[in-house]
Amino acid sequence: xxxxxxxxxxxxxxxxxxxxxxxxxxxxxxxxxxxxxxxxxxxxxxxxxxxxxxxxxxxxxxxxxxxxxxxxxxxxxxxxxxxxxxxxxxxxxxxxxxxxxxxxxxxxxxxxxxxxxxxxxxxxxxxxxxxxxxxxxxxxxxxxxxxxxxxxxxxxxxxxxxxxxxxxxxxxxxxxxxxxxxxxxxxxxxxxxxxxxxxxxxxxxxxxxxxxxxxxxxxxxxxxxxxxxxxxxxxxxxxxxxxxxxxxxxxxxxxxxxxxxxxxxxxxxxxxxxxxxxxxxxxxxxxxxxxxxxxxxxxxxxxxxxxxxxxxxxxxxxxxxxxxxxxxxxxxxxxxxxxxxxxxxxxxxxxxxxxxxxxxxxxxxxxxxxxxxxxxxxxxxxxxxxxxxxxxxxxxxxxxxxxxxxxxxxxxxxxxxxxxxxxxxxxxxxxxxxxx
Numbered sequence: 195x196x197x198x199x200x201x202x203x204x205x206x207x208x209x210x211x212x213x214x215x216x217x218x219x220x221x222x223x224x225x226x227x228x229x230x231x232x233x234x235x236x237x238x239x240x241x242x243x244x245x246x247x248x249x250x251x252x253x254x255x256x257x258x259x260x261x262x263x264x265x266x267x268x269x270x271x272x273x274x275x276x277x278x279x280x281x282x283x284x285x286x287x288x289x290x291x292x293x294x295x296x297x298x299x300x301x302x303x304x305x306x307x308x309x310x311x312x313x314x315x316x317x318x319x320x321x322x323x324x325x326x327x328x329x330x331x332x333x334x335x336x337x338x339x340x341x342x343x344x345x346x347x348x349x350x351x352x353x354x355x356x357x358x359x360x361x362x363x364x365x366x367x368x369x370x371x372x373x374x375x376x377x378x379x380x381x382x383x384x385x386x387x388x389x390x391x392x393x394x395x396x397x398x399x400x401x402x403x404x405x406x407x408x409x410x411x412x413x414x415x416x417x418x419x420x421x422x423x424x425x426x427x428x429x430x431x432x433x434x435x436x437x438x439x440x441x442x443x444x445x446x447x448x449x450x451x452x453x454x455x456x457x458x459x460x461x462x463x464x465x466x467x468x469x470x471x472x473x474x475x476x477x478x479x480x481x482x483x484x485x486x487x488x489x490x491x492x493x494x495x496x497x498x499x500x501x502x503x504x505x506x507x508x509x510x511x512x513x514x515x516x517x518x519x520x521x522x523x524x525x526x527x528x529x530x531x532x533x534x535x536x537x538x539x540x541x542x543x544x545x546x547x548x549x550x551x552x553x554x555x556x557x558x559x560x561x562x563x564x565x566x567x568x569x570x571x572x573x574x575x576x577x578x579x580x581x582x583x584x585x586x587x588x589x590x591x592x593x594x595x596x597x598x599x600x601x602x603x604x605x606x607x608x609x610x611x612x613x614x615x616x617x618x619x620x621x622x623x624x625x626x627x628x629x630x
Contacts, residue, residue: 201256201486204528205519208486210250211259211500214243214274216492217267219292220329233267237492240270242510244277246490249514251281258283259312261500263492264290266299272306279307286351288312291327291335297342304346310377311343312351316359318366326359340374349377353422356404357384357394364404368411376417381408383424383566385501385551392556398568405430423501423549425482426567429542483550484527488518498527501551504560504609522605527560532602535563540571560606 201208217233238246250258258278265271266289278285287308289295295313303311313336317323320333327333343350352371356364371379383401386392396404405427412419421427481487484498484506494510496517497503506524507517518524526532527550530543537548548564556565 203480203486206253207255207488207518208481209257209259210255210488210490210514211261212243212246212490213492213500214238214260214262214265214271215267216263218262218264218290219267219294220264220290220327220332230263233263234492238494238509240273242494243270243274246509246514247274247278247281247283249509250278251283253515253518256284257286259286259288261288261312262290264292264294266290266292266294272302275303275306275308284309286310286312288353289339290314291332291339292329293335295335295339297338297345300339300342300348301346304343304348308348310349310351311339312353312380313339314353314355315367315371316355318363318370322360322363326355337374340376344375350374351378351380352376353380353382355382355384356396358396359394361396361400361404364407364411368415371417372415378418378420379408379415380420380422381424382422383549383552385423385549385555387501387503387551387555395556396566398566401426401566402430402568409434423499423551425546425549426542426564426569429540429546429567429569432542432545480545480547482527482547484524485547488514490514496521498524499551502554502560504554504606506609523609526602526605529602532561533563534559534561536567536569536571536574537563539573540569541573542569542571554606559603561602 215233215237216230219231247258260271260274265287268274271287275285275287285308287303287310289299289311291313300311314327315323315333315336316326317333320330323333323336324330340350340352352374354360354364354367360367368379381404383404384395386395401424405424408419408421408427409430483502487499489497489500490509491497494508495505496507496509496514497505504523506521509517530547532538533543533547537543537546537553540546546564548567550560552565553562554560556562
């Protein structure tokens with residue numbers, strides 16, 4: 195059965211990511227977490243981590259990812275994995291390529307119950323990757339980690355953050371990953387937050403070139419390819435599916451292709467193992483920031499995404515289920531009727547919706563249109579100076595819609611302020627503790 199089938203994203207997320215620690219020994223250029231070498235004194239304890247795992251188990255979340263920082267900086271990380279495994283929670287581990295990522299550590303992860311290991315690769319050679327990651331030798335450590343995981347029989351997922359630094363290197367990375375015998379390549383489209391800079395962000399034209407490239411690669415590589423914060427790749431895939439069907443059958447609509455892809459989800463999943471649906475079936479899934487997706491910080495704050503700093507609550511104060519289901523932040527993000535600009539009228543908004551994290555990072559408005567999408571929806575009619583005045587009824591409807599959106603934006607602004615205050619407080623405590 196497809197793990198996405200039957201999920202109601204208003205009640206249950208598909209994926210929960212726990213930033214088990216902010217500590218990490220790397221200094222990656224695009225780091226979301228702005229990681230530090232030492233753990234924060236207020237990070238969740240072992241008991242609190244196990245309590246979070248209990249809640250994830252009760253929600254029947256299909257995928258749970260332990261990330262950081264570097265989760266191997268926690269002495270109890272394998273105890274947490276064993277606990278999750280005992281609760282029937284499918285757990286992936288996303289460590290950093292540091293001296294902690296040894297052959298022994300990877301075999302321990304497999305023994306404890308990790309079902310997939312995630313590593314990052316941002317270049318096909320040390321000259322590109324190590325500069326990106328900020329520490330010499332990380333490319334070789336990543337290569338060895340993949341080798342050790344293969345030896346342990348542990349499926350490997352590789353994450354690549356695409357930016358102006360490495361867009362030219364995608365073919366070379368893809369070839370290397372074929373040699374490395376991975377299960378999935380996760381192409382992450384940069385969100386300029388944390389250490390990620392707007393200057394590194396691709397424009398809409400470049401996004402389409404990346405989509406075309408990974409689509410072409412997906413037809414011939416022996417592993418799955420998916421995107422993160424590249425929701426409009428689903429639109430691109432549906433357009434490609436429609437083109438193929440039109441060539442074979444004549445006229446067909448894009449959403450018909452989506453329904454067909456849905457019906458083939460189980461068959462498409464077979465290549466990637468139990469954790470993920472097949473590459474093309476992701477095109478019809480409605481996962482987005484806060485919509486099937488939850489991020490829990492090292493100190494328990496709950497966010498719609500690790501790349502969207504809108505705090506919705508803290509698991510030390512409220513349950514994960516209550517925050518996900520009832521928080522105004524999550525409710526706003528799951529309501530596509532509130533989307534603005536092209537996204538608001540786009541025929542693909544139910545399967546795409548644009549990156550809410552990138553919209554917020556670039557414009558400050560979480561409901562704004564995806565800033566890196568060049569597609570013009572069929573119902574998109576920008577108002578020009580020569581346009582005829584709207585009818586009174588249409589104006590009334592537009593004002594009502596704007597009122598709802600304004601209310602949603604007030605909720606988002608309060609969440610952003612809460613998150614900012616929390617980060618400032620935590621930074622202050624860390625400086626006071628370490629003197630740096």
